[in-house]
Amino acid sequence: MQKRILAVDDSLSMRMLLRASLTSAGYEVAEAEDGRAALDWLENNEPTLVITDINMPRLDGFGLIAELRAQERFRDMPILVLTTESSPEKKARARDAGATGWIVKPFDPEKLTVAVRRVMH
Amino acid sequence: MSPDDIQSIFFQECEEGLASAETALMAIKAGEHDGETINTIFRAVHSIKGGAGAFGFNPLQAFTHHFETLLDKVRDGELSLTPPLVELLMGAFDVLADHVTAIRGEGDQPDDAAMEQALRDALTAAPAAVPVAAPVVPELSFDLAAMMAELAAPADVPAQDWRVAFTPAAGDLAHGSEPLLLMRELAALGGQVVRADADRVPTLDGFDPDAAYMGWTLRLPAAADRALIEEVFDFVADPASVTIERAAFDESAVAVPAPTPVLQSPPAAPAAPTVAEPPAVQAPPAAKPAKVAAGATIRVDLEKLDRLVDLVGELVITQSMLSQRLVSNGLAAVEELADLDQLTRELQDSAMAIRAQPVKSVFSRVPRIVRELEASTGKRVQIEVEGEATELDKTVIERIGEPLTHLVRNCVDHGIELPADRLAKGKPAEGRLRLSAEHKGSRIVISVSDDGAGIDRERVLAIAAERGIVPADARLSDEEIDQLIFAPGFSTAREVSNISGRGVGMDVVRQNVQALGGRITIQSRPGEGSSFALALPLTLAIVDGMVVSVGDQTYIIPLTHIVESLRPERGQVQSTGLGNRVLNVRGSFLPVLGIGDQLGLSGTVSEPSEGVLIVVETESAGSAILMVDAIIDQRQVVIKSLETHYQQVEGVAGATILGDGRVALILDVEGLVGLRAPMPLRCAS
Numbered sequence: 001m002q003k004r005i006l007a008v009d010d011s012l013s014m015r016m017l018l019r020a021s022l023t024s025a026g027y028e029v030a031e032a033e034d035g036r037a038a039l040d041w042l043e044n045n046e047p048t049l050v051i052t053d054i055n056m057p058r059l060d061g062f063g064l065i066a067e068l069r070a071q072e073r074f075r076d077m078p079i080l081v082l083t084t085e086s087s088p089e090k091k092a093r094a095r096d097a098g099a100t101g102w103i104v105k106p107f108d109p110e111k112l113t114v115a116v117r118r119v120m121h
Numbered sequence: 122m123s124p125d126d127i128q129s130i131f132f133q134e135c136e137e138g139l140a141s142a143e144t145a146l147m148a149i150k151a152g153e154h155d156g157e158t159i160n161t162i163f164r165a166v167h168s169i170k171g172g173a174g175a176f177g178f179n180p181l182q183a184f185t186h187h188f189e190t191l192l193d194k195v196r197d198g199e200l201s202l203t204p205p206l207v208e209l210l211m212g213a214f215d216v217l218a219d220h221v222t223a224i225r226g227e228g229d230q231p232d233d234a235a236m237e238q239a240l241r242d243a244l245t246a247a248p249a250a251v252p253v254a255a256p257v258v259p260e261l262s263f264d265l266a267a268m269m270a271e272l273a274a275p276a277d278v279p280a281q282d283w284r285v286a287f288t289p290a291a292g293d294l295a296h297g298s299e300p301l302l303l304m305r306e307l308a309a310l311g312g313q314v315v316r317a318d319a320d321r322v323p324t325l326d327g328f329d330p331d332a333a334y335m336g337w338t339l340r341l342p343a344a345a346d347r348a349l350i351e352e353v354f355d356f357v358a359d360p361a362s363v364t365i366e367r368a369a370f371d372e373s374a375v376a377v378p379a380p381t382p383v384l385q386s387p388p389a390a391p392a393a394p395t396v397a398e399p400p401a402v403q404a405p406p407a408a409k410p411a412k413v414a415a416g417a418t419i420r421v422d423l424e425k426l427d428r429l430v431d432l433v434g435e436l437v438i439t440q441s442m443l444s445q446r447l448v449s450n451g452l453a454a455v456e457e458l459a460d461l462d463q464l465t466r467e468l469q470d471s472a473m474a475i476r477a478q479p480v481k482s483v484f485s486r487v488p489r490i491v492r493e494l495e496a497s498t499g500k501r502v503q504i505e506v507e508g509e510a511t512e513l514d515k516t517v518i519e520r521i522g523e524p525l526t527h528l529v530r531n532c533v534d535h536g537i538e539l540p541a542d543r544l545a546k547g548k549p550a551e552g553r554l555r556l557s558a559e560h561k562g563s564r565i566v567i568s569v570s571d572d573g574a575g576i577d578r579e580r581v582l583a584i585a586a587e588r589g590i591v592p593a594d595a596r597l598s599d600e601e602i603d604q605l606i607f608a609p610g611f612s613t614a615r616e617v618s619n620i621s622g623r624g625v626g627m628d629v630v631r632q633n634v635q636a637l638g639g640r641i642t643i644q645s646r647p648g649e650g651s652s653f654a655l656a657l658p659l660t661l662a663i664v665d666g667m668v669v670s671v672g673d674q675t676y677i678i679p680l681t682h683i684v685e686s687l688r689p690e691r692g693q694v695q696s697t698g699l700g701n702r703v704l705n706v707r708g709s710f711l712p713v714l715g716i717g718d719q720l721g722l723s724g725t726v727s728e729p730s731e732g733v734l735i736v737v738e739t740e741s742a743g744s745a746i747l748m749v750d751a752i753i754d755q756r757q758v759v760i761k762s763l764e765t766h767y768q769q770v771e772g773v774a775g776a777t778i779l780g781d782g783r784v785a786l787i788l789d790v791e792g793l794v795g796l797r798a799p800m801p802l803r804c805a806s
Binding site for chain 2: 053
């Protein structure tokens with residue numbers, strides 16, 4: 001079965017870039033424009049992986065991860081954080097929130113798929 | 122979707138981001154802000170930075186990085202929003218806007234060195250005295266000690282193999298981490314497991330399937346790149362659980378039986394078996410396809426939209442033909458007819474609404490223009506905005522920016538007085554510039570008003586006379602004088618204005634507005650200010666027209682050109698020879714053009730007193746009178762392009778289909794009146 005990835009970012013161009021890279025790597029991609037929209041979508045869907053931005057309106061990446069980790073269904077789903085920051089503090093914060101890993105923006109498509117494969121089961 | 126498409130989406134996002142950031146900045150300046158306001162700016166700058174990096178706009182990325190760092194401090198409360206800081210943010214915003222213009226290829230790369238330094242300075246001024254931001258986006262963090270150790274290692278000693286020890290803490294395997302995947306990657310780098318430490322695995326009754334109990338030691342070849350090994354562990358919960366060092370291996374240790382089985386089967390501590398299995402609970406992708414797009418908006422190709430609007434236009438026409446047919450067959454009382462009529466109208470409105478955008482996108486440019494004007498003129502202006510959510514057709518929005526900018530410049534440049542003059546007149550030092558947009562019938566009225574000096578009519582009249590626009594002894598009403606500023610060749614700037622001027626006058630503004638099927642009017646009171654009102658059509662697909670008959674033809678004259686219609690007495694229209702006729706309308710002689718003659722029709726009314734004269738005004742050829750046989754109706758018509766169905770015809774702007782199914786041409790008044798000009802020359806030769 002094709003693996004499905006939910007890309008959460010408030011920037012359409014960023015979602016498009018994710019979609020382009022991931023679909024060419026053979027994944028199915030769904031999109032959400034912020035944490036709240038992601039939660040709505042996840043109510044009826046269960047992707048293999050979630051990739052999320054941190055800074056978003058309504059519900060940010062940290063909030064989204066916290067909400068997901070609180071649900072039994074998503075406790076073990078890999079979640080990658082998409083971030084422009086790579087400072088140890090930010091990484092630690094993402095980790096503490098329950099992120100599986102991170103991708104530093106700007107990403108190149110190859111790095112992205114490596115990172116995705118690294119966490120996909 | 123090609124990279125270029127994505128890039129143009131990014132450009133659009135930049136504009137949206139700039140607009141929302143600007144609104145937020147304005148709110149901050151006005152003292153009306155909360156935590157979310159600064160967050161809005163932060164997010165906008167952050168998104169632009171992300172995209173700039175992805176698309177390789179390095180100067181933009183570098184600048185946004187500094188801007189973002191400062192905003193972050195403000196957001197965290199480390200810096201407070203003092204007036205100088207607000208000024209700095211505004212200045213940085215302007216530079217950012219210039220950067221965005223530059224990447225779009227619409228301007229030069231701004232020189233941001235000074236601003237960048239100012240942003241850095243502001244950072245160091247933070248009370249918390251935080252060190253200046255980290256270098257731009259380092260991709261990997263370096264273990265300096267390890268690097269030093271490596272450098273210090275004697276070069277002649279052959280490098281030792283890597284020993285990598287990994288002991289996840291009990292809770293580390295939650296959240297989808299999977300040691301097996303790490304092992305696989307290390308194996309790809311040439312790694313071998315030399316020891317699997319299962320000492321901590323408890324007995325079954327104390328066994329938590331979600332917890333991690335095992336640890337591993339691996340050996341990797343000396344040639345392996347440390348950075349690559351580190352990268353594998355980039356995703357591991359706690360870096361403390363990993364050590365990477367060069368080490369001597371006891372060769373016998375490598376002989377530990379069969380590392381491979383460990384690599385092939387999940388480690389002894391299964392990291393939540395449910396995850397490793399195919400996700401059985403996952404709904405099939407096809408089950409809810411409509412849900413995949415989780416966003417609240419979609420972007421649609423403009424061409425598709427236009428096609429929809431076009432089709433709806435056809436539907437409206439067909440519907441009105443149908444109802445006319447039914448009425449003429451005595452079936453006017455059919456109930457469904459009224460319903461259909463109502464539905465078609467609603468459908469048309471909805472289709473038009475899809476193309477509509479709030480005027481906010483145009484209004485939001487004004488504060489910046491005004492800021493620049495304040496700086497260059499020494500005037501002080503407060504902006505008031507009303508009705509920015511009012512929506513207008515996308516094309517109208519795109520083309521209204523320039524005229525609006527010009528009006529704003531005009532108001533600040535010529536209208537609002539210097540603070541000292543204002544105080545002397547008993548006005549507040551700060552001038553007021555008001556922008557508003559509202560629905561009025563089938564039009565949107567955008568107005569730009571100021572509380573400045575108003576039009577100096579004496580001067581306007583003097584200039585108009587000097588430029589030969591009106592006779593020196595002309596006696597004009599106040600309204601007529603005000604209209605003179607729209608006359609071609611009129612420019613009120615005493616010295617060649619570098620602000621309002623920009624090479625165009627108010628006549629160009631009016632021309633642009635009229636090209637959109639709109640009208641511009643002005644109201645001015647000496648000492649109290651001026652107000653410009655732009656009445657714009659809701660859409661370019663429909664025009665308000667006067668339906669007239671000429672011979673056996675029916676034409677539509679767009680209302681925007683029509684000043685009045687009249688029926689002359691016999692003999693009032695005078696001939697000037699060469700086949701030209703004129704009529705004296707309140708002192709000015711206007712040429713009378715028979716539409717039939719212009720378009721080469723026969724059997725039309727040739728005696729003006731038997732027809733109807735319609736006074737029209739044009740930009741290029743002044744006012745004129747069109748002679749038609751009769752006025753039939755006044756209504757909105759759907760514009761169909763003649764070019765796509767036939768070819769361009771001089772004097773004709775397009776066509777429409779009337780309720781009875783007949784095609785009526787929409788006259789291009791500008792062109793028709795212009796056609797007249799060469800005529801005397803032809804006759805003379």
